[in-house]
Amino acid sequence: MRRPVNRLRTGSALVALLALTTACGLAAEKPADQATSTEPIVIGMSLPLSGPVADRAKPGMEGYQYWVDELNAAGGLLGRKVELKVLDDSFDQQTAISDYTRLISQDKVDLLLGTFSSDLNIAVAPVAERYKYVYVQPSGGADEIFARDFKYLFFAQPATTQKLPDRFVDLIAGLPADQRPKSLALVQLDDPNTTQAAKLFGERLGALGVKTVYNKTYAPDTSNFDTIANAIKQAKPDLVINGSIAGDGISLIRSFQKVSFSPKQFYQLNTPTDPSFAKSIGASSTEGIFTYLAWSPEAKYPSNAGFVAGYTKQFKAAPSEDAANSYTAGQVLATAVKAVGKLDQTAIADWLHKNTVETVVGPLNWDATGRPQGDMLLGQFQNGKLQIVSPKSAATSADVLFVKPGWSGS
Amino acid sequence: MSAETSAPRRRVPKRWLIGLGVLAAVAIPFLTPSSYIHNVLILTFLLGVLGSGWNVMSGLTGYVSLGHSAFIGVGAYTAGILASQWAVSPFLVAPLGGIAAALVALALSWVTRRTRGVAFVIVSYAMLELLGLIVRNWSSLTGGSQGLLMPLPDWDVRFHNWPFYYALLALLLLSVAMTSAIRRSKFGLGLVAIRDDEDKAAGIGVPAPIYKSLAFMASAVLVGVAGAIYGYYVSFLTVSTMFDIVLSLQVVLAVLLGGRATVWGPVLGAFIIVPLAEVTNTSIGGVDAGAFRLIMFGGLLLLVTLALPRGIIASVARLLDRRTAQAGARLASTALPVAPMSSRTLAPGTDLLRVDGVTVQFGGVKALDNASIVVPAGSITALIGPNGSGKTTLFNVIDGTYEPAAGDVVLNGKSLAKLDRTGRAFAGIGRTYQLPRLFDSLTVLENVAAVNDRFEPRRLVHSAVSGAEAARATGLLEFVGLGEYVDAAATDLSYGQRKLVELAQLLMLDPAVILLDEPAAGINPTLLQRLAELIRSLNATGRTFVIVEHDMQFVLALADQTTVLAHGKVIASGDPATVSTDPAVLEAYLGDDFVLEPTTGPRP
């Protein structure tokens, strides 16, 4: 005669559980509905604060931090204070997805800001799109992220990888034919950002008659660059374009030094804007290296000087490109919210599609897919300093070194 | 890993508790609209499915995998590629993801057919990394580092995660049901036997390669399906997410925490680990959050291994289950039951087993040197000789442990040279060991029920603890005098009792020839006498014995014929009385004061 008793107990326990869960569900929903204008606006984000790109995410987070402090000092947004809710995804896509889902559906944040790297943004953008949240991403310009025609996605740099080679290729095209490099080595990390850029470089320079004599992709775990450097040396290219992301670019330069190979021209993606770049390879070895920049501390855009000065004061260090990128994303979001005058995601997105925003990387506007319509800057190390050499309007140095001196110390 | 979980300790939670849990899981999407809670549960279910799969390979079979998330990757990419090529819903092709994962598992079992222990762990990790690199580099098919886009879900946003949620919940329940079924089956017994002692298992008719292949496939198939659904859920496949070493480690932590080789351990572990990870993700902030999380995760792993090496379920069960100690070791001194009949007996007198000129060499030492013996059907042959004379080595040649440099072993007119140990067990060779080798995580009954006298796929699903197999095993245990110990853990038995269980295993196998390796060593006189009676009564049913023994009185009283080995060579052969007076034998082994007593113990 035990069964009926059990069944009864099961039934009542189930009812109690249902009641409890329902109560919790309702309780969780209330605050969002009753949000009043005195409560702070919460902006959610998840950053790769641990894991392989942690050293670039930290300045990124500080850029956001600085932006919020500055915003609050000026009275906040829509008359309300602004708070950041920052989660750590340890550079794991699933965690990033999970974090943004949580921010949207559990924490019910008012606004989102984007995370770092193409890898993470390509995973997170669909989540924001699905829930119709404006998603301004500070970094990660792989063009394919924007190939899905999302309406709520915006990139806070001047261009995606699609237009990344433009300035450098134009510079080469501007040279007399006999002064152009004859041969090209492409060597890149296997990453959506770099492989696509390298492909474009190969095609565009090929059209100028530059022959590709070496074209290899290396895996993210690669630590032995000596053999790669040696193989490139044996291929004897004039120009080397290295699609690097971070430390891999430094490793390749060190290996070039070891095998005593210095190309006539050397262009590197991403790595040279890392604050520790000059220290890692020696300041004098940086001479003549080209790279692209989304932002420059010297650029004469209205808010830029204030940002550089304020940030330096607050963090006792000059802002890195990553810090500037997140600051830019914040500027984009704040400008749109102020213009719309309410926290209406669709209205904010619509406004951004139609208008131009003044930022520290210059005026930004977007096409229907969220691709920005600007161009990157072309930089080159000259006398230990990263100078902008193109476009002319933003240039900080009038000269371009077309023949890189040999490495120092080799 | 040798988790100590035997059948009687397997504590199935009360049925209503399970029902309640399932109902709650089914109801949650209706109760809370929070996609975040759905998301956490989806990840929990995924880890639960992965953990249950891992548990079959690593908990039950003992092959510890550090690369189990590879099956998620294989399932996800298979479904992703097929869904885009055939333009169908990934749900439709998810089962194919499971099949692909099972095939990869089959390949893994083939590659590692001779790999055990820590080497296997390393191979499993290598498999994960290598598969990840292949997927990454095969970019024309998989999108490489650009990733593979899955279609976005096309149902209404209100139901956003429901299909993923229920699909993974169903897979989790299926995984638990599968583990539970395996654990109760004869197949499951075989897996545990492999984990405890793979060589011994091979000798009692557990074909390890087949069992391992099946277990690996079972371990991967549902994980592959879950991977396909998970991939669709993420909507974007990259190598770093789908072949994720962190997930592979999380699953180890989850199952260790919950309880290895238990049915519900992986589920419990998943329900602890995933929410815990979520809480720490969101509660620890600041730029050092990552470092703190690493310290916490690593510390937890360390703590579990140090404090809870058997997991929560086994530890709790042990607390609840302070079983009364078994009644003292005592043999039934009643009259011997009737010996079970053998189905293999041959006409007495024909040559059943022939060892022809066998030579075995270890380095420069010849352990056996052109040794030959002939064992007639229905006989008891004593194999004697000083220590190191090659007796056990001869057994190892007969049962296929060693491959001889020269010579052949012939059973019933057929050479055994091409057969492995399991093949020889099926052909009719059964042996015991000097130090009895039992499966310590199994009960006495399970130890005997694990035996197979032939391989039949049908039999794999037979229940291990009930039905005809179990009844036969119980009968054999009663025959050897251990009827009261069927449910005892093998570890609770005395040394002598363990020898009797090994004998019962052999009777279950019912081989043509029974090889006993020093059965009399280290057991008390009462048991010795009992053993002699058992051997005689079994011999009376037509069974054939070869006995290696140092207790001359014991063995020569039993034996019909005797072979003496010294330095790997046969120095004498014949009936016991003649051999025991042979001067060469006396000099080499017995000593010249040896006198053979007429009998030991009464003839039945």
Added chain:
Amino acid sequence: MTLLVQTVILGLLVGGVYALMSSGFSLVFGVMRIINLAHGAMIVLAAFLSWWVWDRTGIDPLLVGVIITPVMYVVGRVLYRLVIARVHRIDHELAMVASFGVAIAAGGVMALIWGTEVRSATPSYFNTSFQLGSVVIPQAQLYAFAGALAILGALYGLLRGTFLGRAIRACSENRDSAALVGIEVERTMAQMFAIGAATTGFGGAALSVIYQFVPDSHYVWIGRILCVVILGGLGSLLGAALGAAILGLGEALTSSYVDTRWATAVPYILIIVILLVRPQGLLGGKLRADGARA
């Protein structure tokens, strides 16, 4: 031809680095059957220490490596006492899992202390080479190679020529018999584990000069060490050296002649090939485990 010669030289030098990294690991496995997955973390710890001292004082990092060898010995001793000794008697695979827990947590601790920035010691010779005709020999790698030879030689001498070595080998062959003849097994084990850890002192120093590293770098290194050791035959020092050379060469040749993107797959492919062809590794002896138990 220059390409080939240069590739082979670079590959062998990298092999030397691998041998250096795996020697202590192989020793510990050979005797205790323990896969110490915290070995990579110890190497990275030693790399941080070398880099840190070099950064503060300017003392040559490789020299610092020699100085911190006793520090790593103590680290090994502590790790053995607190963790390994408690679990390895229960279960070897459990000891492996526990050591992995240590590795993960150690990564976090190092990130707290030194941050997650990419580090590298850059003494004067870090990027220079000796020139032999058209072939170059990177200096730092050559020093690491020499260090590998010295450490392997010392370990070999220790095992063959000293009482401790004989005790270690006795424990490795049969722990119970070793105890019977009066060897203090636990103490020998602790000693040996700590010696294995001590080898990471110079290994880490070499890492800090030759490569860049972050706290998480230990994952990469433990992967390669496992490959080297499986390849050479678990527990064989000479095998580990041979395995390291083959791995270094294999990676270099793959990178130059097949495709750079397959270079990181070489360790895993080698593991699987060796298991199919020769499961006991190149120099691993055939174990008589089964027969011995019988």
